[in-house]
Amino acid sequence: MTGGALRYAERRARLLERMQPGAVAVLATAPEIVRNGDSEYPYRHDSYFYYLSGFAEPESALVLVAASGETPARSVLFCREKNPEREIWDGYRHGPEAARTEFGFDGAHPIDDLDAQMGKLLANAPALYYALGHSAALDAQVSSWLQAVRAQGRSGITAPATLHHLLGILDEMRLLKDEGEIALMARAASIAGGAHARAMRFTRAGRFEYEIEAELLHEFRRHGAQFPAYTPIVASGVNACVLHYNQNNRQCREGELVLVDAGCEFDGYASDITRTWPVDGRFSAPQKALYELVLQAQHAALAAIVPGRPYSDVHEAAVQVLTAGMLDLGLLDKAKYGSADDAIADKAYQQFYMHGTGHWLGMDVHDVGPYRDVTLGTRPSRPLLAGMALTVEPGIYVRPAEGVPEQFWNIGIRIEDDVIVTDGGCRVLSGSAPKTVAEIEALMREHP
Incomplete structure (x- = not known):
């Protein structure tokens, strides 16, 4: 055998x-x-x-x-x-x-x-x-x-x-991955991370979303991934505010962002990565402000991944940072909410952040296993354990609305990484995909 x-x-x-x-x-x-x-x-x-x-x-x-x-x-x-x-x-x-x-x-x-x-x-x-x-x-x-x-x-x-x-x-x-499974997931994440980098280099104003999708699919298959793990999302401009957009048929325009949510399957295991980047290679000031907020929220969520802590802590950490940032940037009314905690209690943040901060990952992109344990009483979110695999994907989506600063309208940003819980915290598998503003802008200055 x-x-x-x-x-x-x-x-x-x-x-x-x-x-x-x-x-x-x-x-x-x-x-x-x-x-x-x-x-x-x-x-x-x-x-x-x-x-x-x-x-x-x-x-x-x-x-x-x-x-x-x-x-x-x-x-x-x-x-x-x-x-x-x-x-x-x-x-x-x-x-x-x-x-x-x-x-x-x-x-x-x-x-x-x-x-x-x-x-x-x-x-x-x-x-x-x-x-x-x-x-x-x-x-x-x-x-x-x-x-x-x-x-x-x-x-x-x-x-x-x-x-x-x-x-x-x-x-x-x-729900608990062994070393062999983690190695396959790391390979899937590495391939997908490289595909995101390729797509960043390729992106220019005038290119269609499906052209960017083609770069992703090419890189997946070129490195041995058997399938996309799900239908890729390539959402430019206003499309980035549609969470599950996948028509991928709009032409990218100068001054916009493009949100790409794409992962591959390698030998039965999925990756799931989202990156958001400027079509013309440079973030505008409003785009950068929102992007840095989402990145800060992801850092907080990653820091909450510790064995023994409830799974729900990951989402709560991201929400705390995002809500405070929404107040500081004027997306939420400071006169109405005295603190981030008040805005969270009123669920005001859900106007701009309406989904969870991640999900289990493994053979299925939304992998199996319950998130709750009803035997735990008032806090039924199950505790994290070494060997669990999850995504961490905070975002912000600003649709035009009364009272919302116009400079932020139609900006959608999500940053998602694949993570394994370890004995001391967590290990990010998808680090090959550029993520900071400086990394993305530097990469996009390179020619395809």
């Missing part, structure tokens, strides 16, 4: 230890999805399935059987059979036997045998773990398996008495 396969086997073993003795777990990968006619979208595996298997082929499922008494635990893969004719058209297939050997499973069968085999595997099992309520089709398939087992009741065979939601257990496992 290779080192990579061993890592996935260890994850399966950890899950099996959390299961009831003798219980069965089943998890299928993502289906192929038709784009139009007989063409599919580029295939991407299910993250949960890949986390436990490392197997990237479609039409696959994983079954785990927990140890019971002297019967050892087992992991069984179901996948496509070898088919030389289809491999001419679609490429290599492992087939069950090769997949079992290469990926370290205890057994492997053709995917077409799944229904018949589940009837055998579930016989007398005390419990079944699966993605409960995840899809109507899966629930129906599980129901058919259970009915098939119950039909053998006269022979003394029993069906699982309880059903457990498998994904909640996996969410907690995936």
Whole structure:
């Protein structure tokens, strides 16, 4: 078994230890999805399935059987059979036997045998773990398996008495990244950071947002990233005040900013970086004032990332700095609010900063795992732990409005980095993307 396969086997073993003795777990990968006619979208595996298997082929499922008494635990893969004719058209297939050997499973069968085999595997099992309520089709398939087992009741065979939601257990496992995962995320962040730098050098007045997007995508693929981690946002001028803008079809104009939110996926792990820069290479005084405020808020948020502190402290630290700055710059009325705390209590800052300061990051760009722990009483935000990965992305978005200084109208700024919680604080993975005003302006003076 290779080192990579061993890592996935260890994850399966950890899950099996959390299961009831003798219980069965089943998890299928993502289906192929038709784009139009007989063409599919580029295939991407299910993250949960890949986390436990490392197997990237479609039409696959994983079954785990927990140890019971002297019967050892087992992991069984179901996948496509070898088919030389289809491999001419679609490429290599492992087939069950090769997949079992290469990926370290205890057994492997053709995917077409799944229904018949589940009837055998579930016989007398005390419990079944699966993605409960995840899809109507899966629930129906599980129901058919259970009915098939119950039909053998006269022979003394029993069906699982309880059903457990498998994904909640996996969410907690995936929330803490191991060294291999962190290395992949660092690589994804490095590639994306270089892509942002390339896009900065390329940006000029008159170029279209989609031209900048093309530079990003070129750099992602050139360095081995398999996909963008999400649809890139390239938002110039007024578009930067639309949080999820992704039409990317406007022409950039002199004197504006362009906000670029773009990350890539490398070997199953995502990066997520946002930078904001001037189209003509130099920040105006109002742009610089807002940019420095957002950067200061990010510094405060990063300083709040300490093991044991609540996740919510990251957002609260950013809000405190942003709100004080909004008062100082005249975005919020000092005559109405005596202090930043008063403005925060009234949620006045939400006119210009209406989203959270980050999210979990990992195999999914908005990765799995709860942000709250209701057992913690009045402050249910869960504590940070070494190995957690998150983004830190404060921003400010100034739409034209009465009482808002006109010099700030239509300016949208966000700064986002990818971060790993460490024993002593945090490690920023995305430092290759220029971030300070001086760094950005110096880079943009370089020719493409």
